[in-house]
Amino acid sequence: MSAATKKYKSPIWAPGIFEGKVVLCTGGAGSICSTQVAALIQLGANASIIGRRKDVTEAKAAELQTLRSGSRVLGISADVRDYTMLVAAVERTVEELGRLDYVICGAAGNFLATVDNLSANAFKAVIDIDVLGSYNTVKASLEELKKTRGKIIFVSATLHYTGTPFQAHVSAAKAAIDALSGVLCVELGPYGITSNCIAPGPIAGTEGLARLSRPEIANEAQRAVPIQRLGHVHEIADATIYLLSPAGDWVSGDVIVVDGGAWHRQGASALPYPESVTRKGVVEGVKGMKGAKDSKL
Ligand code: COA
Numbered sequence: 412m413s414a415a416t417k418k419y420k421s422p423i424w425a426p427g428i429f430e431g432k433v434v435l436c437t438g439g440a441g442s443i444c445s446t447q448v449a450a451l452i453q454l455g456a457n458a459s460i461i462g463r464r465k466d467v468t469e470a471k472a473a474e475l476q477t478l479r480s481g482s483r484v485l486g487i488s489a490d491v492r493d494y495t496m497l498v499a500a501v502e503r504t505v506e507e508l509g510r511l512d513y514v515i516c517g518a519a520g521n522f523l524a525t526v527d528n529l530s531a532n533a534f535k536a537v538i539d540i541d542v543l544g545s546y547n548t549v550k551a552s553l554e555e556l557k558k559t560r561g562k563i564i565f566v567s568a569t570l571h572y573t574g575t576p577f578q579a580h581v582s583a584a585k586a587a588i589d590a591l592s593g594v595l596c597v598e599l600g601p602y603g604i605t606s607n608c609i610a611p612g613p614i615a616g617t618e619g620l621a622r623l624s625r626p627e628i629a630n631e632a633q634r635a636v637p638i639q640r641l642g643h644v645h646e647i648a649d650a651t652i653y654l655l656s657p658a659g660d661w662v663s664g665d666v667i668v669v670d671g672g673a674w675h676r677q678g679a680s681a682l683p684y685p686e687s688v689t690r691k692g693v694v695e696g697v698k699g700m701k702g703a704k705d706s707k708l
Pocket of ligand 1: 524572
């Protein structure tokens with residue numbers, strides 16, 4: 412568990428706001444999802460986290476359980492592509508923790524590959540984990556969520572807002588997840604269930620960033636973000652708390668982008684940044700371009 416995961420509990424949130432509530436989170440041993448769960452546990456919730464690797468998942472659950480005296484955290488090993496495993500996970504959660512209020516669909520797969528290098532099976536692997544896995548999780552939880560007028564959160568992305576190279580599989584998967592969430596918002600709203608997506612930008616210290624970036628371009632990556640830094644896992648936890656707390660009760664079918672404004676610059680990375688938007692940069696950045704009438708600046 413990272414230091415941020417261990418220590419994070421924003422003073423903004425009232426102690427005990429999730430007392431008596433239970434969250435189930437797939438991909439719950441990962442850096443983003445474990446911090447989402449950590450924050451909920453510290454604010455009173457009990458949890459079950461689901462992961463493919465038994466040892467890793469059980470160890471993370473044991474760590475998370477130390478965050479609040481008296482909390483209960485189950486580590487359940489399951490592959491989200493297997494619906495029957497999720498049905499069993501939900502049954503065990505309800506049997507041992509008493510109920511199910513919140514579902515976070517965080518399990519995902521990712522790697523960089525051009526379409527040339529992306530086999531049909533590789534594309535399918537990510538679609539299966541992300542899309543089918545999220546659907547299976549919701550489907551297996553549905554009857555329990557109806558009982559508690561629960562809430563669903565999908566961990567999405569911003570890749571598909573523009574054509575992000577090497578991410579055909581993930582872009583297609585996350586677009587499908589956003590669409591699925593919208594349908595669930597409409598179909599499940601009358602049961603009191605909300606469905607939303609959180610779309611993180613580049614978050615420091617995550618497996619996702621390690622897989623999709625290189626340490627030597629970290630500085631460049633930060634400068635590409637309008638807020639001029641990478642995100643922190645706790646910033647995704649804060650969005651989660653907002654949505655799951657009563658503050659988010661009337662928010663459904665939405666995608667909350669938590670990325671320092673990064674996606675607005677996707678596809679514009681050929682321009683030097685931030686110089687291209689500063690006064691000096693206007694001269695340098697647009698020199699020689701037909702539309703650069705402001706060259707007197
Ligand atoms: N480039 C191209 N193809 C790749 C690849 C890569 N880096 N990694 C895997 N594949 C292909 C495999 O070759 C295989 O295709 P093939 O049968 O045509 O050879 C296909 O993807 C499935 O691979 P496999 O290892 O059997 O799948 P898996 O279900 O065990 O693994 C992955 C799922 C591929 C998504 C794996 O990367 C993974 O589990 N990642 C961990 C989670 C993660 O990515 N987290 C970060 C989230 S941002």
